[in-house]
Amino acid sequence: xxxxxxxxxxxxxxxxxxxxxxxxxxxxxxxxxxxxxxxxxxxxxxxxxxxxxxxxxxxxxxxxxxxxxxxxxxxxxxxxxxxxxxxxxxxxxxxxxxxxxxxxxxxxxxxxxxxxxxxxxxxxxxxxxxxxxxxxxxxxxxxxxxxxxxxxxxxxxxxxxxxxxxxxxxxxxxxxxxxxxxxxxxxxxxxxxxxxxxxxxxxxxxxxxxxxxxxxxxxxxxxxxxxxxxxxxxxxxxxxxxxxxxxxxxxxxxxxxxxxxxxxxxxxxxxxxxxxxxxxxxxxxxxxxxxxx
Numbered sequence: 001x002x003x004x005x006x007x008x009x010x011x012x013x014x015x016x017x018x019x020x021x022x023x024x025x026x027x028x029x030x031x032x033x034x035x036x037x038x039x040x041x042x043x044x045x046x047x048x049x050x051x052x053x054x055x056x057x058x059x060x061x062x063x064x065x066x067x068x069x070x071x072x073x074x075x076x077x078x079x080x081x082x083x084x085x086x087x088x089x090x091x092x093x094x095x096x097x098x099x100x101x102x103x104x105x106x107x108x109x110x111x112x113x114x115x116x117x118x119x120x121x122x123x124x125x126x127x128x129x130x131x132x133x134x135x136x137x138x139x140x141x142x143x144x145x146x147x148x149x150x151x152x153x154x155x156x157x158x159x160x161x162x163x164x165x166x167x168x169x170x171x172x173x174x175x176x177x178x179x180x181x182x183x184x185x186x187x188x189x190x191x192x193x194x195x196x197x198x199x200x201x202x203x204x205x206x207x208x209x210x211x212x213x214x215x216x217x218x219x220x221x222x223x224x225x226x227x228x229x230x231x232x233x234x235x236x237x238x239x240x241x242x243x244x245x246x247x248x249x250x251x252x253x254x255x256x257x258x259x260x261x262x263x264x265x266x267x268x269x270x271x272x273x274x275x276x277x278x279x280x281x282x283x284x285x286x287x288x289x290x291x292x293x
Contacts, residue, residue, distance in 0.1 A: 006098065006224070007223075062078075062130065086225070106227070117137075122137065145229070149190075149233075151234040161209070162186065183266070188282070208247045209246060221233065
């Protein structure tokens with residue numbers, strides 16, 4: 001795979017259509033419509049892909065124009081007690097379904113989070129086909145994306161350094177929870193204000209495992225709509241002789257792993273691995289390293 005699984009550009013968003021109410025009304029009548037429940041983090045779908053409605057069968061709710069012309073695609077933000085959990089979208093879905101799901105989930109999270117103006121406290125109302133929120137006063141509120149960095153660190157030879165976050169450690173359980181409790185992953189964290197992405201990688205590595213990296217190369221990016229991140233992926237090299245100093249409140253353990261160990265942890269457990277892990281950019285980085293000779 002040359003690109004992360006969610007780095008998909010198959011739906012033209014036609015931003016200039018968002019303010020054209022006449023066009024939007026006509027587009028709705030011929031649209032494919034996906035229902036999304038931001039409060040319960042669910043989407044109308046099953047293991048095979050999205051469930052699409054038409055204008056006559058779509059549930060009531062806030063409409064968001066996602067893009068496309070033939071056909072136009074809309075999301076409706078509504079209650080879905082029996083919908084598919086948003087983190088269960090699958091890597092084997094049609095690429096168009098994946099792209100639409102990621103966009104719908106991300107914009108739904110934004111609508112659920114921003115209900116009052118952050119400056120005036122007034123209730124917000126939707127406009128521009130769901131891509132702006134406005135109150136009676138104050139500036140419009142636009143969708144927010146939080147940049148986050150993630151890095152896979154190798155030793156320049158045949159091992160990588162992975163860490164286990166405290167929220168996933170503890171006594172093993174059964175099924176997927178047991179797999180997750182034993183899985184180690186890449187170092188990751190959010191970019192802070194006034195900080196470059198590269199500086200954030202160095203800072204996060206230093207804070208979480210207490211070492212310095214010698215080489216840093218950008219790999220790729222992908223959206224991660226849980227709730228609204230853009231993951232910026234990097235590869236780095238570090239001297240394995242450095243002592244690891246763990247950030248106790250964040251990291252329960254970290255160590256160097258061979259390819260066989262990583263394969264057993266990330267690939268051999270495929271059948272019981274949650275789909276969110278399989279579409280993560282961490283998995284993309286690890287599979288790339290495993291494929292190297």
